Amino acid sequence: MQCRIGCGACCIAPSMSSAIPLHPFGKPAALRCLHLDNQNKCAIFLQPERPQVCHGFQATPDTCGSSREDALSLLSEWETLTAPTK
Secondary structure, eight states: OOOOTTOOGGGTSSOBOSOBTTBBTBBOTTOOOTTBOTTSOBTTTTSTTSOHHHHHOOOOHHHHTTSHHHHHHHHHHHHHHHSOOO
16 A cells, blocks of 8 residues: 555644654654645655654554545554553
C-alpha cells in the first residue's frame, strides 16, 4: 500500500517518545507534527534529519484503512491501546 499524499495521519495521531527536530521532548498523541505543511506533507521527508520512527512506518490497510479519516481513527485507537498506563 502506498501512503496517501496529503493524509498526514501518521504525523498527527501517534505520540513520539524520542526527540525529533522541532519536538525536542517528543510529540504527544493527537498533536500535529510541526513538520507537516498546509497540504499535510512532511517538510523533512527526504532529509537526513527525518526520524527513524518515521522512516520505519509502513502504510497498510490495518493502519490506514481506506481514507484519511480511517487512518486518523485507527492510529488514534492503536495509540490509546498501546499507551503506558499511569
